[in-house]
Amino acid sequence: MKYLLKVIILFLIVFNFHVPAIHYSCTVAVIFCVLYGVMFKRASLFTYFAYRHCFTILFWTFLMVVINVVISALHERFSIDVIKRFVVQGYMLCCLVFALPFLIDKKAAAFKDAIAVICGAFALQGLIHLLGFFISPMGEFLFSLHSKALQDAAFDTTRNIDRFRFYSLTGSPFFELPAAYGVACILFFRMQLMPGQKHLKGATAFLVMVLLILGIALSGRTGFIGLGLGVLLYVVFNWRNFSLMGRHIVRISGGLALLTVIFYTTLTPQQKDDFTNQLLPFALEAYYEWEITGELATASTDDLIKEHYYPLDTETILWGRGGNSDSGIGFRHTDAGYMNSVMFGGVFYVLLLAFYQYLYFRQPMRLSRRLQSREGKINFFCFFILFAHMFILEYKGNALGTQHITEVLLLYIGFSFLIEQYALEDGEEE
Secondary structure, three states: OHHHHHHHHHHHHHHOOEEOOOEEHHHHHHHHHHHHHHHHOOOOOOHHHHOHHHHHHHHHHHHHHHHHHHHHHHOOOOOHHHHHHHHHHHHHHHHHHHHHHHHOOOHHHHHHHHHHHHHHHHHHHHHHHHHHHHOHHHHHHHHHOOOHHHHHHHHOOOOOOOHHHHOOOOOOOOOHHHHHHHHHHHHHHHHHOOOOOOOOOHHHHHHHHHHHHHHHHHHOOOHHHHHHHHHHHHHHOOOOOHHHHHHHHHHHHHHHHHHHHHHHHHOOHHHHHHHHHHHHHHHOHHHHHHHHHOOOOOHHHHHHHHHOOOOOOHHHHHHOOOOOOOOOOOOOOOOOHHHHHHHHHHHHHHHHHHHHHHHHHHHHHHHHHHOOOHHHHHHHHHHHHHHHHHHHHHHHOOOOOOOHHHHHHHHHHHHHHHHHHHHHHOOOOO
16 A cells, blocks of 8 residues: 555656646645655655755756756846746656655665656556547546647647547656656666566566556657667676576567457457557557568658758857747757757757756766676666666757656656665665
């Protein structure tokens, strides 16, 4: 029961969907933690705000708001969208730090618990999204919870957005959601490398993995980047153990075969048709394209390469223009993160974003590198992959330091790792 409550609390914070009257779901999480603290006389919920890792990230988030305001002022613009992103992100990060005393009840197992909770939250999101896809009334209800701007985008035929992508319970259904699924996948495979872990194994691990993959398929192919990086992490540290990987492949294949039989014997003809003719072509667009043309490609990737990267003048590259491509600064629209970041503040601003992002990994990477053990090497490589993942995502859209869902996850997992290691060094018991 405590695990389920943790999953729900994290779900409310990271997905931050609209709640009538209260507005942000992360506020609901804070209210719950306050009530829990009062009822069970828990330690102060402000405990972790003073910890170095949390304080540093919160301070720099506030500083990024100030820097963005200054850049806008210097260019005589007021880029409310760019500034708002950091304001909302700062609020979500504060909500997480406020909830940490509830999420971390056993310091010596904090890292393992955090991964299990994160995977549980994203598996729950995948389940909700899947039910919304197959059950029309539920899908329409989930669609109604999105903002009017997102609903208008769904009805805009020129944007060609698959409606089922709106059937997730989150305030950020595009790019951010599948990108965050990628982080969850990397952490899932990190858990599989932990000796003797009991959180995600056997049938539970298989079910969570399937829901994560279905969540990516329903929300956006960007998540497959993280899935691939997670598999890479697992293979790098298990490549000598062919028999173990072979057994896993056989079990997964058997599980998928069984799941396929269950799906196609229980789904209605309409649901089968939706799955085959809507979801699969979207999720496996690269494969379908390869079958037709012999090339692995997707329309969004081709468009990104051909249309979203184009030359900028030297002054813009150095100092930016104080806005993104949609701010009326004289450049055609681009989704590319590096392009929009350069347009806003120039190359030095991009470096600043990279440094801000690095702060989420600085202490965890330093500590894991200091550990002279296999687990230490795995942890270092895991955090390095997560860091590299953000730079890969920036190629497609704004990601470095600005992905609400992902930044909350990174603070949670990084801080949990630090707390666990410090507790183990002090000899604390689970």
